[in-house]
Amino acid sequence: MMLRKFPLLLLLSALSAATTLQSCEFLLGSKKDDTVDDIFDQGAIDPNLVPQSVGYVPVLPFFQGFINPVDICVGYDEMIYVVDDNGVNVLDQKGTRYTIIPIPGATDVVQDRRLHTYIAGRVTVVRGGNTLNLPAVYHLVNTGTRTYSIIDTLIHPDCDESRLTTPFRGAEDEQVQFTGLATLHDNTLYVSRTGPNNYFASSARPDNAVLIFNAAGNNIDYAAGLNPVSSGLKSSVGISSIATLAAPPQRIFGMSESRNFVVTLNSTTTPLEFRVLALRYVVDPELGPSFAESSDLLDFDTTKAKRFLYQPGRFKSPEDVFVAPDQLQYSFVVDSGTDSFYQFTNRGYEGVNAPATYSDRKQIIASFGGNGSGPFQFKDPSGVCYFKRMVYVADKGNGRICRYKLSTDIE
Known part of the structure; x- marks a missing residue:
C-alpha cells in the first residue's frame, strides 16, 4: 500500500520568497523583540x-x-524540528514550541528545498487478516505552520521496487527499520535501512541498504556497491544515520550538487572496525552508478592532526552525523557509547582549523563529552545538526537540545 504524491508545485526561484512569507513574525517574533536579536547574534554566552x-x-x-x-x-524553512517520544516538535529559532506532529514511532526528520518534510516512523497495516507494524516515511507539507498535512507515505516493503516481485516476509519485514533520512540539491531523498535479510543471491535488495527516491516519491535506485554483511570501508551493516553535503540555509547558488553521503554504523552484532564512513558516487560506463570507499581518509598525516575519522575503533555507538554545508565542510558525529560530540574536517582530521596567530598549524581538538548533565556533557546523545555556525545536539538522556558555537565565531 502506497499513497500517491502531489506534483511538484514550487519552482526553485520561488523558494526564498516562500520561506520569507511563511516565517516573518511567526518565525522571528516581533521586530521590537530584543531577545530575538540577542539569540540571533550569538545567544547567551557564559x-x-x-x-x-x-x-x-x-x-x-x-x-x-x-x-x-x-x-x-x-x-x-528555518524552523527547528525535534523528534522525541511525543512525535516531531516544531520550534522557532528562539526555542518556542509551536506544534507537535504526532507521527507513530518517529525516529528521524529532514526537509528538502521545496520545504517538504520527511519523517521516518512506523505504520500499522492489515495484510491477509494480520495486523502488522511496518517502517514508513511520512511525506508532509506546511510543517512550518500549524496547518501541516501528510501527502504521501512510503511503506516498506512496497516502496522498494525490488520487492515488487518477491513475497511479503511477515515478521521479518516487521523487523526492518528506516534509520536515517537525507536530501540532495535536487530534492532526491536518501533513506537508510536495516533488517535481517541480506542475501547476495536474492533478486531483492539487501535490507541493510540505502534506498534512493526522486522528488515525486518514486524509488529510482539504491546505493549499489555497499557490503551489507561485513566490516569495511563500504559496509552498510547497521546504518544508524545518513547525511549528504546539501543542507540549509536555502540559497539559489552555491548549493552542493554532490551525490556523496556519510553514514554511521551502530551494529551490536557485527564487529566493525570503521563506524563512520564517507561514500563517493561513481559512474561506470558499463555497470552504471555505484558508491565507492573514501580510502584517502586513511592518510593519517600526524603533521596535520593528532586524531582521525578513520582510526580503527574510533567510535563505539555513533548515532548521527551531519556535514556542514558551508566552505569548511566540517563533519559532526554524536556517539551514545562515549556520550560525546566529535568534529572533523573534510580530510578526516579531527579538530578545527588553527587561527592565523597560532604557530602550531595542527588541527585543534574541539570534540568533547562524557556522561553527565553539565554544559559539556551528555547522556546518550542521539542527534546532531548545524545551521548558520550553530551546532545542535539532541541530548536524549537529559531531555534537552544543546547549542554550541565555535569560540572563533563569537565576535
Whole structure:
C-alpha cells in the first residue's frame, strides 16, 4: 500500500520568497523583540565557559522539556524540528514550541528545498487478516505552520521496487527499520535501512541498504556497491544515520550538487572496525552508478592532526552525523557509547582549523563529552545538526537540545 504524491508545485526561484512569507513574525517574533536579536547574534554566552584555547562554547539557554529526543534538524524553512517520544516538535529559532506532529514511532526528520518534510516512523497495516507494524516515511507539507498535512507515505516493503516481485516476509519485514533520512540539491531523498535479510543471491535488495527516491516519491535506485554483511570501508551493516553535503540555509547558488553521503554504523552484532564512513558516487560506463570507499581518509598525516575519522575503533555507538554545508565542510558525529560530540574536517582530521596567530598549524581538538548533565556533557546523545555556525545536539538522556558555537565565531 502506497499513497500517491502531489506534483511538484514550487519552482526553485520561488523558494526564498516562500520561506520569507511563511516565517516573518511567526518565525522571528516581533521586530521590537530584543531577545530575538540577542539569540540571533550569538545567544547567551557564559564567559566562564569560553575555552582559553579554540573550542565550542555552550549557547544558553539549552532547549528543555523533551522526552527522549533522538533527532534534530533545522529545515529550509528555518524552523527547528525535534523528534522525541511525543512525535516531531516544531520550534522557532528562539526555542518556542509551536506544534507537535504526532507521527507513530518517529525516529528521524529532514526537509528538502521545496520545504517538504520527511519523517521516518512506523505504520500499522492489515495484510491477509494480520495486523502488522511496518517502517514508513511520512511525506508532509506546511510543517512550518500549524496547518501541516501528510501527502504521501512510503511503506516498506512496497516502496522498494525490488520487492515488487518477491513475497511479503511477515515478521521479518516487521523487523526492518528506516534509520536515517537525507536530501540532495535536487530534492532526491536518501533513506537508510536495516533488517535481517541480506542475501547476495536474492533478486531483492539487501535490507541493510540505502534506498534512493526522486522528488515525486518514486524509488529510482539504491546505493549499489555497499557490503551489507561485513566490516569495511563500504559496509552498510547497521546504518544508524545518513547525511549528504546539501543542507540549509536555502540559497539559489552555491548549493552542493554532490551525490556523496556519510553514514554511521551502530551494529551490536557485527564487529566493525570503521563506524563512520564517507561514500563517493561513481559512474561506470558499463555497470552504471555505484558508491565507492573514501580510502584517502586513511592518510593519517600526524603533521596535520593528532586524531582521525578513520582510526580503527574510533567510535563505539555513533548515532548521527551531519556535514556542514558551508566552505569548511566540517563533519559532526554524536556517539551514545562515549556520550560525546566529535568534529572533523573534510580530510578526516579531527579538530578545527588553527587561527592565523597560532604557530602550531595542527588541527585543534574541539570534540568533547562524557556522561553527565553539565554544559559539556551528555547522556546518550542521539542527534546532531548545524545551521548558520550553530551546532545542535539532541541530548536524549537529559531531555534537552544543546547549542554550541565555535569560540572563533563569537565576535
